[in-house]
Amino acid sequence: MSDPRAIGVFDSGVGGLTVVRSILDDLPREPVLYFGDTARYPYGPRTLEEVRTFAVQIARHLVERDVKMIVVACNSATAAAIEQVRAAVSVPVVGVIEPAVRAAVRATRNGRVGLIGTEVTVASGAYHDALARLDPGSEIALIGQACPAFVEFVERGDTTSPALLAAAERYLTPLQAAGVDTLILGCTHYPLLRGALHHVMGPEVLLLSSADETAKDVYEILGERGLLNEMTRPPDHRFECSGDPEWFAGLGRRFLGPEFLDADRVSLELSKSR
Template identity: 50%
Template sequence: MNDAPIGVFDSGLGGLTVARAIIDQLPGEDVIYLGDSANTPYGSRRLSDVRALTLAGLDRLVELGAKILVIACNTATAAALQDARERYGEQGIPVIEVVTPAAKQGAATTRNGRIGVLGTAATVRSGAYLDALRAVPDVEVIQNAAPRFVEFVEKGETTGEAVTEAARQYLAPLIAADVDTVILGCTHYPLLTGVLSRLLGPGVRLVTSSEATANATYSELIDLDLLHSPRAAGEHAHYRFLSTGESPEFSALARRFLGPEVHGVEVVAPTRRVGEDR
């Protein structure tokens, strides 16, 4: 048994969708969440910069005692997964990511073999989902970048005319390709499922990485005997939320999405800014 917390890292507040799923599936586990709001969005950055920012954030979670790391950001996964697994594997700390679980779920969900992927520009350029789905027979993947979605969510805008118009534009090539499944390749995007579902219609299923990633986290903790020891009667898990930038929207959306689990968001100094030497 290992009573250290689960560390969850994201470029901002989108990874709260993953944190929510982890808390629901593993209610006995402590969680530390770090959102790099000072450097968000990651999707428009060079992958080399995203890699540096991601490793710096994961380093901080390790310093805070995380027993397992969850990269709750598709762009960060695409940029830094291999390096992260090499770096923290040497310390005996497993690393969970969001791309593979979502790809597997998408492959299991599609009925006509046409899967759409909405992601940040960096995630789409990386080809992470194309690689993850390459071995699946009879599957065609249609990708499109949806860069404004992260900006909307980080500002707390999840409905409205501007969001709907942007969604209509981003979804157009996927609808034209007759996809029956759309993978939301960014953990910010599930906060826009109302608009996306309405535009896509009932015949298209949305796939998010949150539940699948929480399942992968649970399996890893079981396999490595890292589950938290049984708690005493009345004892609750502890949740800590950190942000590298001042963001009233972060606190508001965190409470809206996670509810009473969020007692406050701690603002911490950025671990790194793009352009700095490591």
């Protein structure tokens, strides 16, 4: 049994490409169709209702393109809309929150787990909800910290400057004071800050990338359901965005790597956009 259909992955922008990269490391024969909703990026300031509408719209677009599963590679969209997406399509749907929380529950030794993400993700409570669902009666303390400046540093390629390290120290000091031994990187941009986060948190703290953890779930689901592609020729990936393909491609090569070729602009129904 071999299923040559693509894995559909979407995000509000380029961050979800770190998830694609982890998926392609684990599953080099799987084709990916990525959609970055760059015309409506970022989702942070949007209302819950808007993000749900966008996420369902994109998921339906991917299913029309005949994907075999959908990865919601965006913390905001996972927090707001994972259940709505699951209800809207008949293919398996994976988000980025539950895999990272599950890994943290397994990994922490002292029951104190830090979470860093955008303001909206941390304020949404989605990680706490996932913890309550996955570890009922959990004794784990999950301590969130918004790191609003990080995305801009990553998009500039700055992972080492004194300004970046000062921002990291400012954000992370409360988590160190709280004694966390495990840190969830709750934003798809943050795997690219791993060196800096490790430097500031110190070697005793385990960093969990939601990109890597989500990729493991994708591997499991495709394997269990007989949806793997067994063809040995290199797969063709496709990259679509709703905004400027040049901007998208420039950052895309940095986030994903060699598999990123050109991006196509695709117009969804954009009446709800700004």
